[in-house]
Amino acid sequence: EAGVAQSPRYKIIEKRQSVAFWCNPISGHATLYWYQQILGQGPKLLIQFQNNGVVDDSQLPKDRFSAERLKGVDSTLKIQPAKLEDSAVYLCASSFTSHHEQYFGPGTRLTVT
Amino acid sequence: QKEVEQNSGPLSVPEGAIASLNCTYSDRGSQSFFWYRQYSGKSPELIMSIYSNGDKEDGRFTAQLNKASQYVSLLIRDSQPSDSATYLCAVNIEGNNRLAFGKGNQVVVIP
Numbered sequence: 001e002a003g004v005a006q007s008p009r010y011k012i013i014e015k016r017q018s019v020a021f022w023c024n025p026i027s028g029h030a031t032l033y034w035y036q037q038i039l040g041q042g043p044k045l046l047i048q049f050q051n052n053g054v055v056d057d058s059q060l061p062k063d064r065f066s067a068e069r070l071k072g073v074d075s076t077l078k079i080q081p082a083k084l085e086d087s088a089v090y091l092c093a094s095s096f097t098s099h100h101e102q103y104f105g106p107g108t109r110l111t112v113t
Numbered sequence: 114q115k116e117v118e119q120n121s122g123p124l125s126v127p128e129g130a131i132a133s134l135n136c137t138y139s140d141r142g143s144q145s146f147f148w149y150r151q152y153s154g155k156s157p158e159l160i161m162s163i164y165s166n167g168d169k170e171d172g173r174f175t176a177q178l179n180k181a182s183q184y185v186s187l188l189i190r191d192s193q194p195s196d197s198a199t200y201l202c203a204v205n206i207e208g209n210n211r212l213a214f215g216k217g218n219q220v221v222v223i224p
Contacts, residue, residue, distance in 0.1 A: 042201050
């Protein structure tokens with residue numbers, strides 16, 4: 001069974017530029033999550049989708065971050081404009097339902113200069 | 114109070130010894146608890162899930178849950194150098210069905 005796929009793996013941008021990340025969950029998983037992990041900390045949930053609907057985006061900085069999962073499968077997370085403090089690893093995870101174990105993709109390491 | 118706390122500093126254990134990691138949580142309604150292992154530069158990997166009070170064993174790993182004390186622990190028996198990683202405790206927050214993570218505990222197994 002293929003795992004969670006993410007791209008790109010690495011991205012370096014200058015502040016005020018925009019960036020987008022892509023995620024394809026494990027086949028059949030209805031719930032998709034985007035996390036931000038800053039070095040030395042645990043992952044912090046940014047947004048949770050159930051199929052193509054948003055379940056929780058309370059910790060998403062909506063003035064600069066947006067995410068969508070239009071067809072209930074893959075998802076994109078966008079940052080516009082980026083700030084220095086957005087430098088982190090962005091992790092996508094999926095689960096069969098919101099009550100099941102979450103499995104993570106390899107992550108995208110973002111560096112904002 | 115943080116939702117999930119892992120307060121211990123880096124843990125160094127000799128090869129073959131038992132590594133013990135602790136985690137406390139604040140939401141009394143939480144029902145699902147997980148331990149993830151994260152190697153440096155890699156993403157978290159699920160190694161244990163536990164839902165009921167008591168112990169759950171899987172190979173060299175044992176998870177222990179005490180809901181009354183709001184306490185979860187992970188024991189790694191016969192520690193190997195390959196166990197050197199950061200271990201993240203995660204708790205499902207029932208109110209909004211969200212997974213909250215601790216900051217992690219680094220384990221270093223010394224050959």
